[in-house]
Amino acid sequence: MSSCMSGFGGMPSAELKSKGLRQLKEEHPPLRSQMEGLFSLTQKIDKDIEIEVNFQELITKVKEFQAALDPHSEREEGVLFPMMGTYIGTTSGPIAVMEYEHDQAKAHIKSFLEQAAGSSASPDELKKLAGYIQNAYFILTEHFNKKENVLFPMAERMLSNEEKEELYQGIQKIK
Numbered sequence: 001m002s003s004c005m006s007g008f009g010g011m012p013s014a015e016l017k018s019k020g021l022r023q024l025k026e027e028h029p030p031l032r033s034q035m036e037g038l039f040s041l042t043q044k045i046d047k048d049i050e051i052e053v054n055f056q057e058l059i060t061k062v063k064e065f066q067a068a069l070d071p072h073s074e075r076e077e078g079v080l081f082p083m084m085g086t087y088i089g090t091t092s093g094p095i096a097v098m099e100y101e102h103d104q105a106k107a108h109i110k111s112f113l114e115q116a117a118g119s120s121a122s123p124d125e126l127k128k129l130a131g132y133i134q135n136a137y138f139i140l141t142e143h144f145n146k147k148e149n150v151l152f153p154m155a156e157r158m159l160s161n162e163e164k165e166e167l168y169q170g171i172q173k174i175k
Helices: 002-008 019-026 028-046 051-088 094-116 123-158 161-172
Strands: none
Touching: 019 028, 019 051, 019 123, 019 161, 028 051, 028 123, 051 094, 051 123, 051 161, 094 123
16 A cells, blocks of 8 residues: 555655644654664564563563554544545545554554563564564554655645644644
């Protein structure tokens, strides 16, 4: 489904003047940092480096990441996407792709946490479970790039000044 965004790739980048769009973009670096830490742990698990210790740390860090990711996703799904959807629709195209990627990443994280809970699995099974987090990492890395380079600039050009203020006010309500 990611190919749906390719048709929008030729748009020139726009400076984000909207406070709300800037805030959403500024939430990415700390999330990316957490994602890099998660990926690093999965790599240690793959390389048989203190598998059990790193797996337990991975569980803890995934829960922390999920707690940071969920409100960010909610700001987009609950405020930005519907606003943009009034112009470009939500059942196909960029918004549908963004929501699909959110769903996929969340599903991988959920599967990991559900299956990892109280797991006394073998090292190979722990590696397989860590693969859920690797999949989420790859999805979200590409997803963030699409938002920063395509979706946010598109919203900057598309939304009126009043809508940009409404976006900012709306995302402030989600903590």
